[in-house]
Amino acid sequence: MSHATPGTPDRVHLDNGGRAPWHPLARQAFEQALADGWADPRRLHAEGRRAARLVDGAREAVGAVLGARTQEIHFTPGHTASLHAAVASAAAARRRAGSVIVTSAVERSALLHAARAAGKQGSVPVDRLGRVDADAMVAAVRVPGAALAALQHANGEVGTLQPVGTVHDTARAAGVPLLVDAGASVGHVAVPETWDLLAADPADWGGPAGVGVLAVRQRVRTAPVGPEDEDPWAPGGVSVPLAFAAAVALQAVEADRVAQDARRRELVDRIRAEVSRIPDVEVVGDPRGRLPHVATFSFLYVDGEALVTELDRHGFAVGSGSACTASTLEPSHVLAAMGVLTHGNVRIALDRGTTADEVDRFCAVLPGAVARVREMLGVGGL
Amino acid sequence: MSHATPGTPDRVHLDNGGRAPWHPLARQAFEQALADGWADPRRLHAEGRRAARLVDGAREAVGAVLGARTQEIHFTPGHTASLHAAVASAAAARRRAGSVIVTSAVERSALLHAARAAGKQGSVPVDRLGRVDADAMVAAVRVPGAALAALQHANGEVGTLQPVGTVHDTARAAGVPLLVDAGASVGHVAVPETWDLLAADPADWGGPAGVGVLAVRQRVRTAPVGPEDEDPWAPGGVSVPLAFAAAVALQAVEADRVAQDARRRELVDRIRAEVSRIPDVEVVGDPRGRLPHVATFSFLYVDGEALVTELDRHGFAVGSGSACTASTLEPSHVLAAMGVLTHGNVRIALDRGTTADEVDRFCAVLPGAVARVREMLGVGGL
Structure with missing residues (x-):
């Protein structure tokens, strides 16, 4: 363009x-949601409930594309916030099992930073094409003490797809949750089913910046790290118009x-x-x-x-x-x-x-x- | 309305x-900035530089209202994120001096949570009108081991203004930085000069949700807690149109x-x-x-x-x-x-x-x- x-x-x-x-439809959706959904969706009055319905509709639409239930979809303040919250929360819930967070060497720096902050980081090398060594990652996930594995769906810098299916099979068998950073791939290629937590980035698919998507399977244990009276994935709440525009843009790009x-x-x-x-x-x-x-x-x-x-x-x-x-x-x-x-x-x-x-x-x-x-x-x- | x-x-x-x-002018500003500033302002090409100029203009406009220099103004993912980052960063920089974070009992729960996470929290009581006991807060700030003091400008739930000037005088003398949560007051009353870090909330003054403002005096030492290659106050960056709309809304509400x-x-x-x-x-x-x-x-x-x-x-x-x-x-x-x-x-x-x-x-x-x-x-x- x-x-x-x-x-x-x-x-x-x-x-x-x-x-x-x-995406042009994201702009339309934003305008509509700004008129109908400017209020705080946590409020009990009509304006709040209307905003909450817009958020729920947006969650349902995103869930349909990601292959997740509506209640598994959470909006966050942005993709970096999604990765930070996912790593911190999933690692905290598994503290008894261990503190090692297994990642590929080519994850986003925000994810690598979150992993170092949340535990010991086990970094798995990639080949010359940027593809992670699946055998090495599988072996690392199986080592006792692994709290969480993180593997991107595709690398946004070089485009290489990662073997998330293989790694997820092992991770499931080992009882280790797998976080898939799909921030560079959702909207461009089919979304894999092989994840326990999945982060996606509206700003990458033609939606707005300032909002992120985090999907968490209901079976996954998490220990949110924010205040108890806040949405654990978006303390302070998210912008409803941005979330709605993100969902509409995703539907639009998924359609073609x-x-x-x-x-x-x-x-x-x-x-x-x-x-x-x-x-x-x-x-x-x-x-x-x-x-x-x-x-x-x-x-x-x-x-x-x-x-x-x-x-x-x-x-x-x-x-x-x-x-x-x-x-x-x-x-x-x-x-x-x-x-x-x-x-x-x-x-x-x-x-x-x-x-x-x-x-x-x-x-x-x-x-x-x-x-x-x-x-x-x-x-x-x- | x-x-x-x-x-x-x-x-x-x-x-x-x-x-x-x-605010109606925020909508206009958003539309304009979406056309001119959709690109990532960290990029070197013309689109990125144009987005960066919009952010700098927004920082200058916000700084003029808050009584701060342009380079002291930072956009964040939202008001809650501002409070978290300010507490964590200022406390980390003062770890040698101590680990006690002195707050009033009526700060936002997000701030109280951040304070507990960053150190020992010293909570100062308020009177029946919601006004903090200034003598008690001054005394708490003077105790050796105080790393940071936090006092809201006004309480958003009950409207009571706090004695930030008195507390800031003591805090400066004791070498303890004062964080002022002005999220309920900026745009409604005159902004005080008596702060070292000040957080303000665009969503409260008629700007968008999904973006926050954090002002940090240049003299204040901070130890950002995110990845080194990211904006420490907004890892992953902020939405330029939201930041621009926030600044225009602030100028508009300040005018009357x-x-x-x-x-x-x-x-x-x-x-x-x-x-x-x-x-x-x-x-x-x-x-x-x-x-x-x-x-x-x-x-x-x-x-x-x-x-x-x-x-x-x-x-x-x-x-x-x-x-x-x-x-x-x-x-x-x-x-x-x-x-x-x-x-x-x-x-x-x-x-x-x-x-x-x-x-x-x-x-x-x-x-x-x-x-x-x-x-x-x-x-x-x-």
């Missing part, structure tokens, strides 16, 4: 992972998910093929078992930040796993764990509105941009 | 504390705050006078040093929940500090700490749009509603 700025009508936004533009999968998968294949012709590049992530809309690659002799800026000058917005944010200059821990190039990294996440023409234009501009950045760094001849 | 529901054109919503309808103070103060005086004529009632909170828009009273021989429901049937939405929420059946810890009636409680928070006619209609309906509930409970003759 092209987001026209005054004077730059041809902007192409290819950085839609984790923060995509709102299969068509979008085929369409975007082909565009990503095209990007991967074109990029691989550029000298000294490593195309990253599993070429097959992957998200349909994510493409990631790293260039030798290129600074990621400089390449993002150069592409931005030419009208293309992309992400980068190397010094991609203002808040950190550290290279991506995901790329480091995979043993691939951690610098000169570019990450593409196609929107549902991204066109073939936009992808072709990007592929046409990229080689020149890489060459210019290499020239600036004095490695043009390489 | 009357919120018309189909079939109920005469609804009067008097439960605007903590979750007020959006003084006029609204006089207007609503008179209406609350009227309510307090009318209510006090009903038999067996206790009008709660400081009649002078109080928020302009809050009125609270407790009825003997009345169940609060039943009275909320009875008033709702007659078109009036009010809050209650006794079993007022679906999540708890406990009486309000605020009313209990004040030593006043904890049951049969009704809480009014006037919106900026509440009219004198609506207040008069409420005052006309209330005595009958109380009598009917007492009849239902078999105490009609009392």
